Amino acid sequence: MADIDSGSAQAAPRKRADALRNQQRLLDAAAAAFVAAGVDAPVRDIAARAGVGVGTIYRHFPTRADLIVAVYRHQVEACAAAGPALLATSGTPHAALAGWIGLFVDFLVTKHGLAEALQSDAAAFETLHAYFLDRLVPVCAQLLDAAATAGEIRSDIDAYALLRGIGNLCVGAGNDPRYDARRMVGLLVAGLRLDHD
Amino acid sequence: MADIDSGSAQAAPRKRADALRNQQRLLDAAAAAFVAAGVDAPVRDIAARAGVGVGTIYRHFPTRADLIVAVYRHQVEACAAAGPALLATSGTPHAALAGWIGLFVDFLVTKHGLAEALQSDAAAFETLHAYFLDRLVPVCAQLLDAAATAGEIRSDIDAYALLRGIGNLCVGAGNDPRYDARRMVGLLVAGLRLDHD
């Protein structure tokens, strides 16, 4: 379950040590560049930070989306895992849903440009789009379903559309003190509730 | 009230006929290019459509935002004017608000890339941002205020943040059949309502 390289994957002959090292350096450099300049940090900057040539970036991460996914994979997985956990520990499904959405929003607004990249229809971001959707839509759907079954929210909400809407509301947050994405997402979530009480 | 050039503005000596003609051609060409390729249509394409050189674009419209504003000015003005009109003719302030927001959303989703440009923090779009805000925030504030006074919605909603949120929800609409911006905006507006009934 643990060692992917030595055990199971004999088809891939084992990577060279310098290739592994460079891949790790690139991940670190990209993470730093993303913090400093957002997820559209220039390719050359990332390469320079890592001390490698630009060609090396493209060999390891053919599209920018591959690099972004690699950098944020851990956090996305954690977010996905938090869904069922919240459902188990929260008082109501709606509280779990609200809490989980809060996590997602916190993640997006602290990654400059990530929300924008997620909504981009450029072909290069297809992988990014697909990864986030694959991991998070099922979790969101589960939370929505639980809350709908409990009669707390309307039952005609599509998880994909909701996630996309939330992502959209996070676009540009952090650049504009007059705009509070969390607040707007809160209103959107309030709009999900059934009218009683 | 009508002739700006001949009457009031004597400081500007009167433009040459070819300059006026080119400006109009550029507006037409830009409008066509925006429909065909979105508001980020390449400058060279717009120039080619208008049959002018790229330098001529920059002389008339120093930034892309100036061009966008010029192309859509009429529609934005119409949208701004519709606010008070709806307030006067609708049954309730909330109905007026919902109707007006519907107009705004229809406008945004039919202009490819406009919502994106509106949220962009690039310096070149500062003019665009400022123009939309100047014209629409007061209208939105008036509608919000009327609805809040009537006790239909919460009274702690900022017109600027709401418009920005709505604009955000319209980003990418039209490229994705699974995402319905109007629906999401509807949920957001539902979230404005006070809890009773």
Add this chain to the structure above:
DNA sequence: TGAGCAAGCGGAACCGCGTTCCGTTAACCA
């Protein structure tokens, strides 16, 4: 009316950025 002037024009040139390509380097294995 036609000569002089400057407003206005066109597009070459420049810059920054993403992406590709290939000659060179150095890990790995026998």
Add this chain to the structure above:
DNA sequence: TGGTTAACGGAACGCGGTTCCGCTTGCTCA
């Protein structure tokens, strides 16, 4: 240790926005 080749680096290319300057042409005034 020497051969093989994965992997590297960075020059080169394409594209789009922006600037700049020599030429054109509409307008004015004698």
